[in-house]
Amino acid sequence: MARITLEDLAHTYFDPAEGDVEWAVRRLDLEWADGGAFALLGPSGCGKTTLLNIMSGLLRPTRGRILFDDRDVTGLSPEARNIAQVFQFPVVYDTMSVYDNIAFPLRNRGMAEAEIAPRVAEIAELTELTPMLRQRAAGLTADGKQKISLARGLVRPDVNLVMFDEPLTVIDPHLKWVLRSKLRELHQRVRTTMIYVTHDQTEALTFADQVVVMNAGEVVQIGTPVELFEQPQHTFVGHFIGSPGMNVLPAKIENGTALFGGQPVEVANPVAAAEGVVELGIRPEFVRFAPTGIPATVTNVADAGRYRIIDTESRGHSIKLLVDEGEPIPSGAVNLGFAPGQTRLYRDGWLIGGAGR
């Protein structure tokens, strides 16, 4: 087990000497505490997998260092780093039995068969593979194969880090839920540092204590699921997390008051003045129909079960709000009220007064 530190990390798949190249990972300073359950969340192409491969040692970063505790492992092979990785598509050694698959990393390291047997038995018990140990790995279903991949990672007694690269992509929906809670439970038991990469917010928020949100090669926010929901540090986080995402509206600051379409809006983080692009962020959960407020027109109502998602339009901008089941919905011209404690100002995408840059 180890604390993992990324120092000034950057990576490009092009030659950085050529000057203006595209960076898959821009600039990253990050610390993963020992024994934590983390999720790395971001849209496709944001650099998640690149970052994962850098940490596992499959890729060497263009710039920066990786430390396991205080040991620099930047130049070390995956084997020397002693990490495990579960891939998007299950990787099993087809010709071997489930038992041999799990024992494979130990045999490669020259462990004696007498030591291997109890170790495999223990991990098989943990991953619920015991009844299948004698079967050929090729015959298992996708979720069974992912369990084997996981077991191969956990079987090494001194593994520093287990990484999951969108491991539930090929799993049936009803099994996804089972496997996800299984992973959570496994983490509670083994307490190995685990990093779970995904673009699915539900997977990230249910698995992790700490979620790292990435966009375009950068970390935009690190926080608990609650923090990400309640205090998005960037409009991207507000939009990416939540269903539907945060409403982001253009705003102006005049004499210390935030204005949307010329109308004052009370915000949680007022500022005297701000340069650049100023925006208001408010989650649909915190928008209400009100007797007075922002004038808008209801354009669509979608039933999502316990609540309804209302689309409204105000001055050419769409504002979504959630209304509980059974509550009446006014039609035509309405007024909207924003909860002041949950309405925030953003400048160039970043929360004003927040921890971002």
Add this chain to the structure above:
Amino acid sequence: MNKTADNRAWLLVTPVVLLVAFNALIPLMTVVNYSVQETFGDNTFFWSGVTWFEQVLRDPRFHGALGRQLFFTGTILLIEIPLGVAIALTMPRRGTWVSVCLVLMALPLLIPWNVVGAMWNIMALPDIGLLGHTLNSMGIDYNYTRQPVSAWVTLIAMDVWHWTSLVVLLAYAGLVSIPEAYYQAAKIDGAKPWAVFRYIQLPKMKRVLTIAVLLRFMDSFMIYTEPSVLTGGGPGSSTTLLSIDLVKTALGQFDLGPAAATSLVYFLIVLAVSWIFYTLMMRTEES
């Protein structure tokens, strides 16, 4: 779903039925016809039952040709399959060299078979051929027109040169289809190169290698043109393979009955071995 039943649809398969009839069924039945009859020329035939089959199966000449054929096919399979896999493993998986390698590999396959035979025939001539002359000037007594061993070595070298490429291309296709994640997982599991080959590459190549073995078995078992041009079955009958023997019987001696019987036995051997091999490979796949 409602199925429309209309027997006129059978008409649509008529072209293929006719095609198969003319290029396979009718010629095959002609051979069957010859194999159970005796003729003394002038187009008169007499029923002779299984006489020809009995004669062929007891004939030491047929036994000899079959033995040489099995030896030839076995030897080239033992050389070409491992060699092809080894070459495929060393080929680059990406980059500009991929197409260069593929074209170089495909070249021998594009040369007409009788040209291959003629090329090797001339190249191996002990007095003027590049290969033959070089070997002799190195002090190796080499003359493929007189020594059976030299003839065999040349024959096998020619086939390896001509057909290993096919195995390489098939094995390469199998190799490049292995997802990168397998190699990454193997790295993380600390697998050594031999383990990667044994547990990832070889199992993933199994299907294409099955096809490679089958193709090479059938092709080499029926080989005619190249050895016929190279050695003509000689010296003596030392390189007379089944097909060469068959042509001698059928066209040289005009023994239609025994030739037809030999053909059928020959055909059944190829069919049976291919079927057994394929079934065995597919059975291990399923279990």
